[in-house]
Structure formats: C-alpha cells, structure tokens
Amino acid sequence: MHAGVREAIMVGEAKHSTERGGAAASLVLPTSQDGHKDGSCEQRQASPRRILVILFVLWLTLFLCSRFYHSFVLIIIASHGDLPLRYDPSSPRQPRWYNGPWATTPHQHPAAPGTACVVDLRSQSILFVVRHECVPRRRHDPSSSSSSASTAVPPLPNSRVRAACNRVAVAWDTPLAGGLTTGLSSEAVSFLVPLSKRADITLASDFREDGSFVSGLDLHERRVVLRLNAQRKAGILPRPHIYVSQWPPGSLFAQKMREYGVGASTYRISRAMYEATRLPFDWPPNFSDIDEFWVPSEWNKRIFVEQYGVPPRDVHVVEEGLNTRDTFNPRLFNAAAARKAVYPADVQDSFIFLSVFKWEERKAPTTLIRAFVEEFGEDENVSLFLRTSPPAYINVAAVAETEVGRADGRVRVLQRQDDSRYQQMFVGADAFVLASHGEGWGRPVFEAMALSLPVIATNWSGPTQFITEDTAYPLPVPSLEPAQIPGGAHDAQWAHVSVTALRKLLRHVFSNPEEAKRKGERARQHIQQHLDEQVVAGQAEERLRIACRQQAGGVFPRHRRQQRGSAVHPSGDGSTRHQRWSSDWVYRWGRRPR
Template sequence: MAPFLSGGGYSSESWSYILALNEHVKNPRFKLAIEHHGDLQSLQFWEGLPHHMRNLAVELYNTECRTNETVVICHSEPGAWYPPLFDTLPCPPTPGYGDFMAVIGRTMFETDRVSPEHVKRCNRMDFVWVPTDFHVSTFIRSGVDPAKVVKIVQPVHVGFFDPVNCDPIDLASIGKPVLGLSNMNTSSKEFVFLSVFKWEYRKGWDVLLKAYLEEFSKADGVVLYLLTNPYHSGRDFGNKIVNFVEDSDLEKPDDGWAPVNVIDTHIPQIDLPRLYKAADVFVLPSRGEGWGRPLVEAMSMGLPVIATNWSGPTEYLTEENGYPLPVGRMSEVTEGPFKGHFWAEPSVDKLRALMRLVMSNVDEAKAKGKQAREDMIQRFSPETVAGIVTDHIKDILSSKI
C-alpha cells in the first residue's frame, strides 16, 4: 500500500520496488497486490506513465489477498498508518494489525531524529524498512525497537535510466529564463548544471542559487536549469528567485548574471532520462534527504553529482563516484512537522568550489559519472534489490509456518 498515483518521492520509490519484484522474482512463494494509499492521486502523473506500468497497476490492483496469508507493506510516512492522522485509506486496512501474517512500515526521514508519535507508530509494526545506515542509526537512537529496523535499499531502474538509450531533451525549449541570457547565438556549447526538486526550503535552492550566482557570470558560458514543482507554495518560481536575489547581498557581475532557467511544466516519467542526458552535472545541496531519487537517477545516467554529504545520499555517494558536498554546520528546523529537529547546512563556499571544479575538470567529472553508473548497477539495480526484498519476505513466511 503506497501513494502509487501521486508522483511524489514515496510514489516513485514504491514503483521501483514493484517493477523490480515483478521483473526479477521468478516463481516466488508470494504474489503481488497493490492499493493506493497515503497521498492524493495525480491524473497527470498517471497519464505520464509508460503503458506497461499502467497495465501492471491495473493487474496488481485486481489481485485478491486472503487476510491471514498477507504481508502488508505500508509504504508511506507514519502519519498515514492506522489510525491515519489525515484522510487516507488506512494501512494496514481493517480489521487491523494482528489479523495479517505481518505488517511492515516502509518509511524514512530527512532530519536527525524521529518524532515520538512516529516512533510509537513504528513500534506497532512487525518490521520497519528504512533505506540507509543513516536511518538505521537515527530510528534506533530515537527509540524504535532495534529488532524491528531493517535496511532495505532503494532500487534504481538502470535499464530505463541508461544514457545509451536516449537522446537529450531540448532544454531551451522547455526552460523559462529567469536571470541572465543564454548564449544561444554562439557556436560554443554551454556547460549545463541541472537540479530537480520540489520547491521547499529543505531542498537548499537558496544555497544553490547563492553559490552559482556568486561563482559564475555570463562570461563563464554556464547555465543552471531548475526542474521544480510547488510544495505548499505558488508556481511563481521566477518571481521567488528574483525576489531572493534582490533581498540578498549578491552583486550583479559587470558582464551580467550567469543564466538561470526554470522548468515548471510536468515532465512525463518516460522523458526523464532525456532530461538528465541534456545536462553536464547534477547538483542538489539539500539540507536533508530520505534517499534522493533524482540523485540516483542522475548517477544511473552517468552524470557526475554534487550533493550534500549527509542523510540519505551517504549510502551511495562517494569521492570515487561523485562530489560529496561538506556540511558547514547543523541547524534547527524552525517550522513544519520537523520543528525542533536538526538537519545539515551545506557549505556555500565549498559548493562554489565544487561547481567550478566540475566545470574545469570535465574528464575527471566524466570518469566519476561512469563510476557512478557502475555502482548503481552493482548495488542498486532492480535485480539486486529484488533479491534483498524477496529474502526478507521469505524469512517472514518461513517464520510463520
């Protein structure tokens, strides 16, 4: 049970598991069934799915399960678990926890701890799956029963996100200029920085803009593309960026701002590999990530990645396959559901240096991108992760016999 039709992070992750299990588990001792749960449905996301995924969704939605033979996986934030704190189909469904063979919570957090209410909900589960060693540590330290916490990494579809299988998308045709002007009339190709995120403070868009605009000017021949969407905010991203720059201490270079373009239109799932293919480097100075889905997608596409060296990305980002961004300090979350928790403040100065380094050492960056794809194939391919999930479910089934 997961937000399969929402298009958010939990949605994409749940799909990655379903596809992995459906494609790579042969003659299992179990069958798959799915139910939408945990978030609103998005018709736009559904229509952007490849036909084979839509057909699979219908097939698995219609698969029937016997309650006492069922392992329920509640793949969502714990506030959606029974009893849910908002209007959603409860997970596990009625009659309740004790009537199923086992109930598993799959979740993650982007901060240094788990709230007491969520700890209580985790401890109702038979197991709690988390994606990284970072989460194993934070969940147990917060009070979740260590015997229940299991690390199950997230798969990335390395066959779908494969640079040899697609041509780059035309970024200029979908990006809206916000600052600066691209050198479209010159024969030289611009160096493209790409970031993908929902518009919220946690994602560090302010850190990215400050570092990029302080380090580069129009003369550098670079361009920054931001693919973003609203998160409890309006869609006027251009105005938000302009207001941020005007309210900051940033000084406009003599030859003009380095270009910043926003992509705020929906990019269908089927076109995402083409988006990554059009970039030279992916950058996301987030204050905290549960996993970092766009990061592993970019790495699977062979892109060098700059990302904050804290929380989820520490599971897969190394000096050999990318550019871990040092944390300047930890800061307290001042609003929202994680108020009072702490997360990372990535270093603006170190981000400036890394962005300049990647641009100035293209061969090194490409080598790291190549290693990134190899690491995704070795550690996080659907086949590999399907085996991890299957082994754990088999252990549960065996223990119940």
C-alpha cells in the same frame, strides 16, 4: 601336509614365471613359528581384531558427534544451506555452540534445550530458529558496529508453511493516489514491478490512472501498475501474509491499516525514512504496532536504533532500486536530441547544471541560487535549471536579487513537463547538483548517477549510502543546525550547507568536464551493479519470505516487545516535548531517547 602342498605350488609358480621372463626369480616367504606363512589365505581375511578397530572408530565418531552435536551438525547444515537442525527438548544436555566464522551465540541469555538453528552459508546468517533466539556472528569486520550484528530470526517452518511462503501474499500500501511523479511513487514502482513476479502483490489503495505519473512509465511498468490497480478495483484482495506501508509510521499509518482491514495475524512492515536527527512526534507511539522497519540507508537505521532505541533486529536496510536497463539507461537517449527537446535554444551551447527538488526550506533552494550567482560571472557560458514548482509568490530572479543583490537570467525554472521526458532532462544536462539540508534517500541524485551524470550532493543523511569520492562530488558538512520542519521535533537538526564549499565544487565541475564525465560513468557502473531494481528486489524478497515464516509460525516482533511491558510516559508539563509515547523500547530504560 597342507603346508607342503602350498609350498610346492608356490615354487612351481616361481619356476613358471622364470621360464617366461628369462630371468632367475626366487620367492622367499617368512615362516612363522607354527609353520604358517604370513601370506596365507586365513591371514588375508578380515581378522576379528581389525573388525574391533573399525567398530571402535565408528563408536568414537558417533560419540564425538553426539558430544559436540551442534558444533558438528551446524557446519554440515551451513554447507547445504537449508536443512533443518532439531534439538531434543527432553535432553538434559545444554546445546553447545560452534565457535567458528558462522557461529551462533545465545542472545542475552544462556542457551537452553529446545534451541535449533538453520544456517545459510551464502548469507553467513541463521535463517530459522526453534523456541529460542539465536543471532549470527559474522566474520569480524572492524567497520561494522556491534549493534548491527543482531538480526531477527524467524521460527523453523514445516513443509506446508515453507510451501505457502514460496509465494508470499503482500498488501502494498503506497501514496500513488495523486498520480504524480514523486520520490515515494517512483520508489513504489521500483519495488512493485520486480516483486510482482516473485510474490502475490495487492495494492492496498487505488490511484488515478490518468495522472502524469502513469504516462511517464515504460510499457512494462505501466502494464504491471495498471493490472494491480484493476485487481484492486475489482475487489480481488486475497488475505495477505504481510502488510507493507510506505506511508509515514505516524497517525496516518494506523488510519491506513484500519481502512484496509489489517488484522492482528498480519505481519506489518513500515517503509520509513527521515531527513533529520529526530523523528516527528506522532511516529513513536505507533512503533509498538509495527513488526519491522525497512529503511533505505544505514544512516536512517542509526536514527531509529540510537535515538529511539528500536532493536537493531527489527530495523533492516532495504535500499532503493532503479530500472537501469529499460528506463534509466543513457544509451537509450541521444544527448543532443534530449537537450533540444527539454532546454531552450539559447542555452544549447552552454554548460547546464540541473537540480530537481520540491521548493521548500529543506532543499535549500536559496543557498544553491546564491552559490551559483556568486561563483559565475555573467560573461561565463553556464546556466542553472531548477525543475521545481515554486509557490506563486516566489520569483527566482527576485530570489537571486535578494540573496546576491543582482538578478541573474541564467537561473531558470523548468516547469513540470510530461514525465515521459523526465530521463531526457537528465541526459541533456552536463551536471547535477542538490545541496539540500537532508534527504531520506535522495532519489534525484540517485537517478542522475544512473544516467551517467556527475553529481554534487550533500555528504550527509540518506545519500551517504551510495555516494563516494569515486562516484560523486560529496559536499562536506561543517556542522549541523536546527531543522525547520513543520510538525517536526523542536530539537531536530540537519546539515548546514556551506556556500563556500558549494561554490568550489560548482567551479571544479565546470572547469573539469572530462573528469566529471568519467566520474559520472563510474557512478552508473556502481548503481547498475549494486542498486538495480532486480538486486534490491532480491533483498526485499528475502525479507518478505522471512517475515512470512514468522507470520505463519505466529511469531510477531511487536508481541515480543509488548510482553516486555509497554510504558506510557507521563505528559509532564503538557508541551510537545513531553507528549505521551507508547513505544516500549523508548522507555524500557526509564528515559527518553537521547
């Protein structure tokens, strides 16, 4: 009866639609064996079979998620960037690892229960880890070495630790006491000024405010430095999470830590660099008291890792930066006015080569003077100015006469002037040259490139981090030679500077000023995009936050190394070659560094 009523209603609806549309229409519904139509109301409701299918799919999804817990959740966490992943330590199941571009792999031991990681997709690296260490496996890069793939991974902090590390307390120890412009003091300002907005910075030692260094800073930099120094003198010294020292990591490093009162719960960072293939003898004994090293270049990192066996995850490349907007900006200066303000009147129309260095053997001053005098005749309109402070017993004209056999008045010394004219000295020159045996970073080269000056620099050691054929004139290094560094290792080496190769580059830059100018403009673009102080401060801030979370979790890399056993090498025959070293990674393989 019900079926008949439904059929009549459907036929009536079909006739009504035919009358309205003016066309014949028929509605044919298939009929099942029991007389019910497939379009019945009972059939349109969710059937138990469909519910079972949905429940089975949900169960299968949950099963796969639990079966491949890490493989599934790691990808989700990578997309969010900062969500915690925890693994139940009581579970007997071993964690499984996602074998993708941002996979995690156990470090030198099979993964164990209790391992958890947080992955950041932007940096393609693991941010935190619980109980066990993970190392990121980045996208395959043939140019990157396998040793540099490992990075130190801090523990996963709770919300209170995370909030505390949003504003890291840092005690920064830097050699500003003399008040003079040096590479270390300039580097310190490039870190302190931008980081003062991102962290609570405290100076670990005060400095002279009446020195020429302070007068050479711009207004904002001067205010920041003087404010930090005033807080230091007033005794406003909050307990830091991290102690960063720019002093060499030798005996002086330990002395400065004692003077500031660095405790065992403070995370210790050494900003270190060197210019030769072997470090000074008093450095390695203090390595076991340092949690991590900041080096400016990959070349420096290779020295620490390959020559001294420092774990790659404890050595991080944090480059140097410059204020390319307000300080080292060529658009802020007029080249003609800068030349008149700095250089003598008789060289205003000549081509000026500039070199800035401390007079010492490492800077190869006699090699530069010899190459210049031999290459350019006295009738050529070209000059070489050296901003240096040679000892009183050295006469630059006498050096040229000794090296070449004739004195040359075109080689002159720019005495140290007021540092407020430091940038004008670069802007007023035509090219910059520094043919040194080795550099930790090569800051004068760096500054010249930021001011759009074409540079000639030795293609070895620190400058290789930022000079290329497209942005500079790299001076080829044919071989290495024994380094003559007071207090250095007896078997240390540095670059041999070829006079012939240097003469060719000096002539090429002098003969092609337009090409050199275009290369200088590309050099500034590179520095501005990749090595501005704000960019470098971001790298430093990231490392400081990670170090703060490690410190808050009680995880110190120096403790990990000390637990492996810190062997002291016997003194041997008592010579400097067999001094006692307490660095556990140097002797954990039972041998000295290569």
